[in-house]
Amino acid sequence: MPENTVSCGCCGESQASQKLGKQLTLALVGGTLVLNSYILATIFGESVDKHVADFSAIIGTLILGFPIFSSAVKDLLKGRVYMNELVTLAIIAAFANQEYRTAGAVGFFMLVTIMIEKRTAIGAEASIESLIRLTPTRARRLTAAGQEEDIDVSDLRVGDIFRVRPGENFPADARVVTGTSTVNQATITGESLPVDKAKDDEVYAGTQNLTGAMDAKVLRVGEDTTLGKVKDLIVSAEKTRLPFMRMIDQYAGYYTPTVLMLAALVWISTTDLDRVIAVLVVSCPCALIVATPSAVVAALAAAARLGMLIKDVTHIELAARVKAVVFDKTGTLTEGILEVARLQPVDGVELADLLKVATSTECHSNHPTATAMRKLAREADVTWEDPESYEEVPGKGVQASFDGAVCRVGRKTWLAECGLDVAAFDHVEDDESVQAMSLVYVAKGDLILGWIGLRDAVRPGAAEAIRELGDLGIEKTYMVTGDNESVAKDVCDKVGVSSYRAGCLPHEKVAFVENLRARGELVAFIGDGVNDAPGLAASDIGVAMGAIGSDVAVHSASVALMNNDLRRIPFLIWLSRKARSVMKQNLTIGLAFIIIGLYLAMVGVVTPVLAAVLHAAGTIITLFNSARLVRAGEDMI
Numbered sequence: 001m002p003e004n005t006v007s008c009g010c011c012g013e014s015q016a017s018q019k020l021g022k023q024l025t026l027a028l029v030g031g032t033l034v035l036n037s038y039i040l041a042t043i044f045g046e047s048v049d050k051h052v053a054d055f056s057a058i059i060g061t062l063i064l065g066f067p068i069f070s071s072a073v074k075d076l077l078k079g080r081v082y083m084n085e086l087v088t089l090a091i092i093a094a095f096a097n098q099e100y101r102t103a104g105a106v107g108f109f110m111l112v113t114i115m116i117e118k119r120t121a122i123g124a125e126a127s128i129e130s131l132i133r134l135t136p137t138r139a140r141r142l143t144a145a146g147q148e149e150d151i152d153v154s155d156l157r158v159g160d161i162f163r164v165r166p167g168e169n170f171p172a173d174a175r176v177v178t179g180t181s182t183v184n185q186a187t188i189t190g191e192s193l194p195v196d197k198a199k200d201d202e203v204y205a206g207t208q209n210l211t212g213a214m215d216a217k218v219l220r221v222g223e224d225t226t227l228g229k230v231k232d233l234i235v236s237a238e239k240t241r242l243p244f245m246r247m248i249d250q251y252a253g254y255y256t257p258t259v260l261m262l263a264a265l266v267w268i269s270t271t272d273l274d275r276v277i278a279v280l281v282v283s284c285p286c287a288l289i290v291a292t293p294s295a296v297v298a299a300l301a302a303a304a305r306l307g308m309l310i311k312d313v314t315h316i317e318l319a320a321r322v323k324a325v326v327f328d329k330t331g332t333l334t335e336g337i338l339e340v341a342r343l344q345p346v347d348g349v350e351l352a353d354l355l356k357v358a359t360s361t362e363c364h365s366n367h368p369t370a371t372a373m374r375k376l377a378r379e380a381d382v383t384w385e386d387p388e389s390y391e392e393v394p395g396k397g398v399q400a401s402f403d404g405a406v407c408r409v410g411r412k413t414w415l416a417e418c419g420l421d422v423a424a425f426d427h428v429e430d431d432e433s434v435q436a437m438s439l440v441y442v443a444k445g446d447l448i449l450g451w452i453g454l455r456d457a458v459r460p461g462a463a464e465a466i467r468e469l470g471d472l473g474i475e476k477t478y479m480v481t482g483d484n485e486s487v488a489k490d491v492c493d494k495v496g497v498s499s500y501r502a503g504c505l506p507h508e509k510v511a512f513v514e515n516l517r518a519r520g521e522l523v524a525f526i527g528d529g530v531n532d533a534p535g536l537a538a539s540d541i542g543v544a545m546g547a548i549g550s551d552v553a554v555h556s557a558s559v560a561l562m563n564n565d566l567r568r569i570p571f572l573i574w575l576s577r578k579a580r581s582v583m584k585q586n587l588t589i590g591l592a593f594i595i596i597g598l599y600l601a602m603v604g605v606v607t608p609v610l611a612a613v614l615h616a617a618g619t620i621i622t623l624f625n626s627a628r629l630v631r632a633g634e635d636m637i
């Protein structure tokens with residue numbers, strides 16, 4: 001058994017904290033020496049030997065400046081010229097002017113700013129890390145003899161069976177073998193309501209077992225678990241950059257030379273070295289550098305806490321500008337858990353036979369229709385058979401063969417396409433009693449045996465989500481579905497979606513989205529990731545619902561929603577807009593500090609020390625402004 005239980009993620013973080021600890025020590029020691037020099041100079045004035053006070057300041061400055069100088073050299077070697085060079089130059093200039101205390105004070109405030117900046121960067125990462133550090137380090141594996149053995153989680157393999165007791169977190173993604181319990185999945189889904197788990201249900205690494213003891217068989221370990229993917233996604237999202245961040249990167253190369261030229265001009269026209277130092281210090285673009293990333297990381301963290309994984313930061317930009325939202329029906333606006341409401345065989349066919357043919361044909365399908373039929377068949381003790389061959393036609397139906405006879409279950413139009421005579425069923429849907437029911441027809445060979453009517457419930461919160469979208473100014477909401485007209489209308493009326501398209505085939509859903517985009521709308525598509533992957537991919541921003549445990553959903557969408565709460569959609573749009581305005585505010589604050597500061601420094605109003613204080617203030621204001629975002633949506637959990 002390996003003794004090392006510390007994961008790499010943790011090492012990384014402790015290294016960063018260690019570095020911060022060192023800088024803090026340097027800041028304290030250096031700061032004290034510089035302060036000491038000020039006190040000596042003030043109390044004793046010129047009476048003490050000037051060199052004593054100066055000596056204290058020089059040592060202090062060297063200590064404070066060390067991390068800055070070394071970063072400056074590293075940056076230079078990498079060919080990047082940023083703020084560290086400006087600060088280094090300012091300190092050297094102050095030294096040249098024999099203003100050691102000024103040099104020390106500038107060094108102190110700069111180091112403190114850098115530390116605060118790092119601290120909040122680590123803080124944002126820490127909030128993400130805390131999501132991840134939920135997997136326990138030890139697991140209780142069951143041996144073949146049924147004995148418990150305490151092992152390291154890294155030794156857990158797919159197929160192993162482990163036991164969890166109440167209050168413990170799951171060590172891996174697994175399928176329950178025995179026991180029942182309730183599980184808090186909030187860490188992944190952002191929903192604090194516990195979920196019931198029994199045999200054959202999936203449980204996820206990092207979620208918490210609340211009430212019962214359970215044995216579960218490992219499905220995925222480590223990086224492959226849902227939690228591992230969540231981590232990967234967040235980490236890679238953070239690395240992506242917004243278009244205007246890239247633009248800033250491009251111009252960054254010109255920034256330092258421009259400032260240096262300005263400083264040279266000030267020197268030539270005034271020969272006042274203090275002004276030059278103040279110019280160099282005040283133009284350090286710290287606040288500008290942190291303006292956008294700090295807001296982005298904060299927004300990503302806020303979204304992740306609510307179970308929303310944004311894959312690329314450009315999606316934050318896009319979500320803020322969404323004009324039209326297209327919803328899929330089944331499993332998105334509705335629960336996707338169908339119930340058979342009516343079985344209608346034609347004359348001469350038994351109810352049980354209709355159900356038997358239907359379930360046998362559907363026996364390999366994962367479509368909600370198939371699930372509903374199997375459930376009813378089980379309740380009614382109707383058995384089904386395995387077909388010899390089986391084929392599912394997406395958005396249309398399934399066909400299978402038994403003893404040479406082809407059986408089909410699906411929509412009427414598809415059966416007609418297959419050459420069956422559907423004329424007898426032309427007016428079925430006109431009947432009041434079938435309104436708002438999804439109908440599938442069952443056929444054996446050339447004969448239609450009857451139809452099955454199914455119902456689905458509208459998802460709680462759907463109507464509220466649509467209303468909230470309206471409040472955000474998004475009036476255009478659409479629903480696309482493969483289902484019939486009357487069901488589509490019924491659902492739309494219940495949730496308040498403004499228009500719908502019924503009877504869509506999967507490619508027609510895609511065409512619908514593309515059409516909207518061609519008209520210049522920025523389109524968000526909300527679907528389930530499995531059936532609706534093409535629609536998700538065709539939209540500007542695709543949100544996959546209920547993505548927990550589904551790889552496909554996470555891959556095909558821009559945003560993976562780990563739960564099924566539609567109210568997260570308006571929140572996402574609100575959050576993106578908020579993040580965008582915070583970024584704009586930050587850039588404005590940063591620029592204002594630099595431009596006003598530069599002017600005041602050039603005219604000699606701002607001293608070098610004041611410049612350093614101003615610089616720190618600008619950066620801190622920016623960071624605090626972004627930090628407001630981290631708490632967004634806390635009340636939604």
Ligand code: ADP
Binds near residue numbers: 394395396438440506
């Ligand atoms: P939605 O757009 O509501 O998600 P789908 O695209 O999954 O619906 O399916 C559209 C229609 O095609 C269904 O209403 C049903 O009539 C038919 N259909 C699709 N798959 C199946 C299936 N496995 N069994 C029976 N009917 C199916």
Ligand code: MG
Binds near residue numbers: 328329330331528532
């Ligand atoms: Mg669907």
